[in-house]
Amino acid sequence: DADVTQTPRNRITKTGKRIMLECSQTKGHDRMYWYRQDPGLGLRLIYYSFDVKDINKGEISDGYSVSRQAQAKFSLSLESAIPNQTALYFCATMEGNTGELFFGEGSRLTVL
């Protein structure tokens, strides 16, 4: 089955460390997204990309960067992790203009 895969699924790190969360998809979708989920705040958009050359900031991009290495790969980086970046991170893809997102299983990040 075509899928959206995130690695790692769980990560514990320390303040100041650089962290990369990776997302790959076999759905063939051009649009890819990174969201973070916090209790009581729902999902908030960090970055999104329509193709390899098109990267856009979401509502909470500060402290994050992304790389779209290929149509199938979209990585999220925390250059210097801080405790309030502790959250569940989701990668998602969208097929065309349907508005339907296909989510990965999530990456739980804990910053101590």
Added chain:
Amino acid sequence: AQRVTQPEKLLSVFKGAPVELKCNYSYSGSPELFWYVQYSRQRLQLLLRHISRESIKGFTADLNKGETSFHLKKPFAQEEDSAMYYCALIPPSGGYNKLIFGAGTRLAVHP
């Protein structure tokens, strides 16, 4: 501020009772609205979208532009409906660039 509001963090009902999960939005114009659901140990997934006017798993949602609401309803809740529900929209000016989500409501259906 433009936002999607789900006023209830938790909604607890008994099996067979009616369910209404509330969603209000503050965007002007005509956004496109969705309900997403996350069952235990499953991925977040689309439940329904307002333009389809469909009923999925017995759930329906009507867009009320006057009240800027998109409440999700089911006449008789089942235990398997227990999940986290998110209301989401695409802003009128945003094309299909991005979805904006509410904070979510956890539905617990008790036997």
